[in-house]
Amino acid sequence: MRRRDVVWGLMASSVLAGAAFALSPDEMLSDPGLEARARQLDHEIRCVKCQSESVASSNASWAEDARRSIRELISNGASNDDVKTWFVERYGEFVLMDPAKTGSNLALWLAGPAMLLIALAGAIPYIRGRSKGIERPETAALNSQEQARLAEILKD
Numbered sequence: 001m002r003r004r005d006v007v008w009g010l011m012a013s014s015v016l017a018g019a020a021f022a023l024s025p026d027e028m029l030s031d032p033g034l035e036a037r038a039r040q041l042d043h044e045i046r047c048v049k050c051q052s053e054s055v056a057s058s059n060a061s062w063a064e065d066a067r068r069s070i071r072e073l074i075s076n077g078a079s080n081d082d083v084k085t086w087f088v089e090r091y092g093e094f095v096l097m098d099p100a101k102t103g104s105n106l107a108l109w110l111a112g113p114a115m116l117l118i119a120l121a122g123a124i125p126y127i128r129g130r131s132k133g134i135e136r137p138e139t140a141a142l143n144s145q146e147q148a149r150l151a152e153i154l155k156d
Helices: 003-020 033-045 059-077 080-091 101-132 144-155
Strands: none
Touching: 033 059, 033 080, 059 080
């Protein structure tokens, strides 16, 4: 095995291992059912500091506080929807990893596919029109002088 492969393997495993240790044992709930709900919610709430990670995989201090809040709310009898609502009231819908597809968020969800369709609607006629405008020259056979010159060039 090459040294470079070993280095890349160690780097990848250290990055992946970091996410496994994001939840410390002192944060866990004693009831396995409640802990399972909390872990599910950990994956549904976004770390506002990291922005691209859920609180389950983030080691940021904000994520630690969020995990504690999730477990505290669940311990106090809050449902999963209540926990999500609690976070949305404080941080907006951005805090959800999968925000609702209604209202102004619907425009954001539809903007990507709409832009793709608009680009295709403009690109296809442009490409077709461009290919029609290209004149292809007729290919004629070489005369004896041209064949001799080509043979001379190819010898070199």
